[in-house]
Amino acid sequence: MSNTAIITGPQRDEMVSVWNDQIKMRVRIAGKGPPLVYFHPAAGLYWDAFVDGLAQDYTVYAPELPGTTPGDAYAIYKVDEYCDLILIYEEMLRKLGLKGAVAVGQSMGGMIACDLAAAYPDLFSKLVCLAPSGLWRDDAPPAVAELYSSAPEKIPGFVFHDPSLPAAQAMFTLPENPAEIPKAIAQNVWTLGCAGKWMWPFPEHGLRGRLYRITAPTLVLWGKQDRLMPAVLAGEFEAGIRNCQVKLYDDCGHVLQIEKLDQALADVRGFIG
Amino acid sequence: MKVLSFQQLPYRHLPDDFASKYDSIVTTPYFDLVDPKLMHQDHNHFIDEMLHAARCGFDGIGTTEHGQAVYDILPNPNLQMAALAYATQAEGLNTALACLGRALGKTKEPLRVAEEYSVIDQISGGRMIAGFPISLSWDSNLNAGIAPIDTRPRFAENIALIDKAMKSKESFAWNGRFNKYSNINMWPRPVQPSMPVWSPAVGNPNTLAGILDRDQVFLYFSWFGPKLTGQVFDRYWDMAEERGRDRNPYRLAFLQCVAVAETDEEAHRVYGPHVKAAFNTGLGSIPMSKLSIPGYMDINGVEHVVKDPGDFGMFPIMRTASYEQIVDAQACIVGGVDTVAEQLIELVKEKRIGNLLLMVQHGSMPTELTKQNISLLAEKVMPRLRQAWSDNGFADQNWEHKWWPTGLPK
Structure with a gap:
């Protein structure tokens, strides 16, 4: 598979009513095979070639963070606390009957997946985290505030080692119609x-103390040149989760599933088998 | 009408190449740029000049709050206001003290803000005007660590808490999302039964709606150039009508940067370099991306601003703006007495401004020149403004100023 693959995208949506029916959570779905839940990063659900690739072997369920679904912006105000967010995701997974699924989370999605796996150790059969947020080191602080307050033109260089990649550029392409x-x-x-509610100023909600509760076999992938979540944090996950493998990618920034698509897909497939 | 003298507290000794090397907020390196003796001097000159304005007969003196900023080193303006409250009281000056104000989307201690305002109201014998801005994105989000999307909900809770804390006859518990107090029974309360509230804002319709619904004064600024942002005034008065409020000019306060001399030529010569430096190094050196960090502005607000960035006026070019661009946009009115008076009178009349704040110190302006500006405004411009208030017909309409300090009980 190349970096310029044609994206098939989601095939259907489920609207799952959660949080005492206050929130309708949209879950985008594609593929066939065993269930796999994909937790998107702070930038929202971007259905890229990596997710498409997963959908070749799995039924991918990709829930959208409340507030990020077009047309339902104020759902974010229904969620006050981070612990409530975890309950909301668990409720959504339970209502879809996804206990035992594989979880794959990128950046913020990795943090949410880790917290779900820590709170409900039997929820996932396996856990894959792509440059997850959730931990902090004084000598390697995640640069969320810097990213959020950067000029838009600087963001590609912030999250990609090589922002000139066509797939990287495609991620930031605006609609052709100026009116849109x-x-x-x-x-x-x-x-x-909306993601900033859980990421600002640091995406750190005490996950370090909960990592030991994660029993699902875990794979952590990270780009060595990640400017947003420093790769040294990978070692912290490895140390905290009892059954955790780490792979670091050379010449790779934060969005590793685009920058190292083939390698990431191969590693994830190999791990979840 | 009411005319107030207004100042921020910039560090007045920045290098000429500042704007090309540094931002003016959040990251500016203190120890590389600051001479401790000059910083000390600037702080005292600021208070001297504010007191000078009170002595010159301005109806009020005003400040704002900003943290970690080169152009306004007032992390808690209540400190200076407390000093000024005592100094004016000791001299028998009946000058309003407008703290414009304490940023309630930012503060984690709203009760302390209410207490401080109350203390100043006590020292000054009821001369306090309370400013309650939401706060700028960089100040609340980057400086204070507030999640951008929580800025406005925090503001809404904090302003409700402060209002209740100031007025409630009984002690009460507050169990909010951001504040939890088992017992609120503030000592002292303000002298004034209902402290006037002026809320600075840049024209966001949601913010204006809140100001109107709470029946407060909207304080707008000239910094982006009123020649370019005139639609904000129209929006405010249209919204006032839509929301059942009258067109009382005292509902509107406007802050205009001003530098006046005897003649136009002299004004441009003595003030020009300071005014240009002030805009280039101050507001101009705030990165646009730090004014609206994702989540700070409502999704519809973002769409509106992308479609029509007009409310930002000349801000996008301010870091490199020429002196002529600044003056042409009226971001600062500079000139002789006639020029300044005529431009201000036109603004007051056209925009229905009942409270005019004149920003009298700009960037590197030294203290003697600042005092000269203040004196000349008081002596030669203010009388003409008051005359124009009558000439405009506002005086005959007998508008009640419901948002002016009431002083001690009679």
């Missing part, structure tokens, strides 16, 4: 804003 651009920008900005 303001709405698209507003949606992108708001999505980051």
Whole structure:
């Protein structure tokens, strides 16, 4: 598979009513095979070639963080606390009957997947985290605030080692129709804003103390040149989770599933088998 | 009408190449740039000049709050206001003290803000005007660590808490999302039964709606150039009508940067370099991306701003703006007495401004020049503004100023 593969995208959606019916959580679904839950990063659910690739062997369920689903922006205000967010995700997974699924989470999604796996040790059969947030080191602080307050043109260089990759550039492409651009920008900005509720100023909610509770076999992948979540944090996950493998990628930034698509897909497939 | 003298507290000794090397907020390196003796001097000059304005007969003096900023080193303006409250009281000056104000989307201690305002109201014998801005994104989010999406909900809770804390006859418990107090029974309460509230804002319709619904004064600024942002005034008065409020000019306060001399030529010569430096190094050196960190602005607000960035006026070019661009946009009105008076009178009349704040110190302006500006405004411009208030017909309409300090009980 190349970096410029044609994306099939989600095939159907489920709207799952959660949080005492206050939130309708959209879950995008594609593929066939055993269930796999994909937890998106702070930038929102971007259905890229990696997710498409997973859908070749698995039924991928990709829930959207409340507030990030177009047309339902204020759902974020229904969620006050981070612990509530974890309960909401668990409720959604339970209602979809996804206990025992494989979990794959990228960045913020990795943090959420880890916390779910820590809170409910039997929830996932395996756990894959791609440059997950959730931990902090004084000598390697995650640069979330810097990313959020950077000029838009600087963001590709912040999250990619090589922002010139066509797939990297495609991620930041705005609609061709100028009339659609303001709405698209507003949606992108708001999505980051919703994620900021759990990421600002640090994506750190005490996960370090809960890592020991994770019993699912875990794979952590990280780009060595990650400027957002320093790769040294991979070792912290490895030390904290009892059954955890780590792989670091050379010449790779934060969005490793785009920058090292083939390698990441192969490693994830090999791990979850 | 009411005319107030307003100042921020910039460090006045920045290098000429500042704007090309540094941002003016959050990351500016203190020890590389600051001479401790000059910083000390600037702090005292600021208080001297504010007191000078009170002595010159301005109706009030005003400040704002910003943290970790080169252009406004007032992390807690209540400290200076407390000093000024005592100094004006000791001299028998009946000057309003407008703290514009304490940023409630930022503060984690709203009760302390209410207590401090109450203390100043006590020292000054009821001369306090309470400013309650939401706060700028960089200040609340980067400086104070507030999640951007929580800024406005925090503001809403904090302002409700402060209002209740100031007025409630009984002690009460507050179990909010951001504040939990088992017992609120503030000592002292303000002298004034209902402290006037002026809320600084940049024109966001959601913010204006809140100000109108709470029946407060909207304080707007000239910093982005009123020649370019006139739609904000129109929006405010249209929204006032839509929300059942009258067109009382005292509902609007406007802050205009001003530098006046005897003649236009002299004004441009003596103030020009300071005014240009102030805009280039101060507001101009705030990165646009730090003014609206994702989540700070509502999704519809973002869409509106992308479609029409007009409310930001000349801000996007301010770091390198020429002196002529700054003056042409009226971001600062510079000139002789006639020029300044005429431009201010036109603004007051056209925009229905009942409270005019004149920002009198700009960037590197030294203290003697600042005092000269203040004196000339008081002596030669203020009388003409008051006359124009009558000439405009506002005086005959007998608008009640419901948002002016009431002083001690009679």
